[in-house]
Amino acid sequence: MAVSTRRLQKELTDIKRDGTPVGIELLSADDFATWYLSVEVLGNTVYEGEKFALKFRFDSQYPISAPAVQFVVDGQYQAPIHPHVYSNGHICASILSTEWSPVLSVVSVCVTIQSMLASCKKKERPPDNDRYVSRAPENPKKTQWDFHDDDV
Amino acid sequence: MSTREPMWYCHECHAEMRPLMVPDPHCASCNGTFVERIENPTDDPRDFAVADAANWEDGPLPGEMDVFLAGLRSILRGPNPSPPVPAPSGSPRARSTSPENRRMSGDRPRSPNAPQTFTTGRNNSFTIRIERSSLPGSRRTVILGGPPGGGSNDDIPRLSQFAPPRPSDGTQQDRPNITGPMLAQYLLALMGPGRGADPFSELLGGMFPGGIPGGGGPENGRWGDYVFNQEALDQIITQIMENSNSHQPVPATEEVIGKLPREVLEEGSPLLEKDCAVCKEQFKVETEDPDELVVITLPCSHPFHEPCILPWLKNSGTCPVCRYQLVPQPSSHPPGPPPAGSSRSDSSSSPGSSGNNGSSGGGSGILQNVFGLFSGAPQNNAPQNEHGSSSSSSNNAGRSQNRPTATRTASGGQPSSPTRRGSDYDIPGGWGDQVD
Numbered sequence: 001m002a003v004s005t006r007r008l009q010k011e012l013t014d015i016k017r018d019g020t021p022v023g024i025e026l027l028s029a030d031d032f033a034t035w036y037l038s039v040e041v042l043g044n045t046v047y048e049g050e051k052f053a054l055k056f057r058f059d060s061q062y063p064i065s066a067p068a069v070q071f072v073v074d075g076q077y078q079a080p081i082h083p084h085v086y087s088n089g090h091i092c093a094s095i096l097s098t099e100w101s102p103v104l105s106v107v108s109v110c111v112t113i114q115s116m117l118a119s120c121k122k123k124e125r126p127p128d129n130d131r132y133v134s135r136a137p138e139n140p141k142k143t144q145w146d147f148h149d150d151d152v
Numbered sequence: 153m154s155t156r157e158p159m160w161y162c163h164e165c166h167a168e169m170r171p172l173m174v175p176d177p178h179c180a181s182c183n184g185t186f187v188e189r190i191e192n193p194t195d196d197p198r199d200f201a202v203a204d205a206a207n208w209e210d211g212p213l214p215g216e217m218d219v220f221l222a223g224l225r226s227i228l229r230g231p232n233p234s235p236p237v238p239a240p241s242g243s244p245r246a247r248s249t250s251p252e253n254r255r256m257s258g259d260r261p262r263s264p265n266a267p268q269t270f271t272t273g274r275n276n277s278f279t280i281r282i283e284r285s286s287l288p289g290s291r292r293t294v295i296l297g298g299p300p301g302g303g304s305n306d307d308i309p310r311l312s313q314f315a316p317p318r319p320s321d322g323t324q325q326d327r328p329n330i331t332g333p334m335l336a337q338y339l340l341a342l343m344g345p346g347r348g349a350d351p352f353s354e355l356l357g358g359m360f361p362g363g364i365p366g367g368g369g370p371e372n373g374r375w376g377d378y379v380f381n382q383e384a385l386d387q388i389i390t391q392i393m394e395n396s397n398s399h400q401p402v403p404a405t406e407e408v409i410g411k412l413p414r415e416v417l418e419e420g421s422p423l424l425e426k427d428c429a430v431c432k433e434q435f436k437v438e439t440e441d442p443d444e445l446v447v448i449t450l451p452c453s454h455p456f457h458e459p460c461i462l463p464w465l466k467n468s469g470t471c472p473v474c475r476y477q478l479v480p481q482p483s484s485h486p487p488g489p490p491p492a493g494s495s496r497s498d499s500s501s502s503p504g505s506s507g508n509n510g511s512s513g514g515g516s517g518i519l520q521n522v523f524g525l526f527s528g529a530p531q532n533n534a535p536q537n538e539h540g541s542s543s544s545s546s547n548n549a550g551r552s553q554n555r556p557t558a559t560r561t562a563s564g565g566q567p568s569s570p571t572r573r574g575s576d577y578d579i580p581g582g583w584g585d586q587v588d
Contacts, residue, residue: 007431010431010433011432063430064467065467101472102429131386131389135386
């Protein structure tokens with residue numbers, strides 16, 4: 001059994017036994033390759049009343065290698081308007097790339113992104129959104145992110 | 153870490169010393185202000201000095217410098233080099249500058265008295281000229297410039313060719329309206345094709361082994377790394393985003409991994425109450441896989457199943473929980489306590505430090521090409537990244553241990569808001585791997 005399968009099985013068991021944190025729901029986990037979770041930001045924030053979906057993709061090296069995480073952009077869901085979220089759903093978050101650690105999990109990534117949204121004061125796209133989106137690779141893991149913003 | 157007061161090193165008189173601190177740190181003997189505090193004994197500036205640094209001012213050029221300049225001259229000379237012009241005052245130097253011979257050329261003895269001048273040939277669009285007189289205290293002058301005077305300069309493009317034609321109604325002011333892109337195109341034409349080889353193609357070729365991608369010329373807004381419009385800039389940025397791998401994490405060496413303490417689980421072990429943070433399972437004695445009975449405890453006291461932690465350490469030599477550095481990582485994370493027995497020479501095989509094999513590709517190829525010629529000592533420029541942060545290392549030595557990642561995440565910090573530049577990051581987790 002692949003390492004990733006065993007670890008994801010463990011995470012899934014924990015989610016089903018203990019539930020997910022408030023505002024986060026498991027939408028689907030049909031296999032150990034792609035999971036969907038929804039994220040709502042609670043309380044009085046700029047995203048009040050909005051619900052977003054996160055798509056997780058795992059390779060066989062998970063959790064040694066980070067999952068590919070992005071917001072779902074389709075007929076039902078849109079990417080939140082946030083300085084670190086591109087309109088194609090790609091997320092500029094250090095823990096998803098250079099600061100990934102196998103200690104992190106699907107739920108902890110969701111909590112992190114939830115709090116990233118919760119701390120946002122002003123809805124706006126990244127300044128380089130159009131340039132990035134026009135040339136972005138399909139998989140956000142192929143982007144070399146550059147983290148330079150300490151405000152949001 | 154050390155109880156000893158750190159020493160200082162003066163880069164001007166090349167000596168260890170204790171500086172005068174007022175108003176700014178400066179060398180007590182030469183009053184130079186280019187002084188460095190030696191905080192980390194493994195980062196001793198003397199290790200980086202060229203072998204004959206003491207002779208820099210008065211002695212001959214270090215051999216590597218000669219090689220570098222000779223290489224630069226050969227690049228700028230183009231495909232049909234005219235013979236080098238002997239210096240007017242002697243010291244004729246007809247050196248071969250082919251790449252095969254660069255490595256072989258050493259530091260040749262030369263006349264200690266005559267001023268030395270050597271230039272690239274005539275009829276070139278570019279000249280490098282190096283003059284130095286042997287008088288004590290004199291300075292070396294390196295001149296990079298246009299064609300040497302007196303040559304036939306008919307084929308030098310004129311700036312007026314690139315200026316828009318003047319209107320014929322005579323209302324135009326005298327000065328042509330020169331825009332930035334126009335000037336850039338002029339400069340490129342001055343250096344560029346139709347005038348022999350592209351002088352930068354050889355240098356840039358080190359970055360792109362298959363030739364300059366999307367190369368061509370100024371007409372597509374792109375010339376190597378120089379761009380004139382937004383689209384070309386986007387291409388460059390995309391390329392950098394896709395290609396840059398110079399800051400990947402440094403894996404733990406086999407030697408470091410081999411020395412980690414291993415413990416075989418048995419009944420009554422205190423480890424049985426703990427979890428492995430990678431697989432999230434509690435340590436237990438009854439298991440199907442005997443490998444899982446072996447627990448590795450990192451120097452930061454975090455235990456892991458051996459089969460869980462080894463793949464990570466071969467990717468990134470850090471603790472997954474607290475990011476303790478078993479081997480020095482790129483400067484994003486402040487260096488922890490210097491790891492015992494870490495081997496610099498092993499880590500020099502990592503991607504960010506491929507040393508002198510300049511044609512290996514990667515975004516830093518050009519710098520490696522250029523400075524690789526300088527150093528002549530690949531092990532010295534291998535772990536460059538660490539040295540940039542050494543000045544802050546003492547303050548941060550314990551910080552990494554106080555930053556458990558899981559806590560930081562759950563506490564809802566600011567996940568994407570480190571102040572450091574992304575280029576300083578290591579990239580754990582097989583960042584280049586295919587996922588889809």
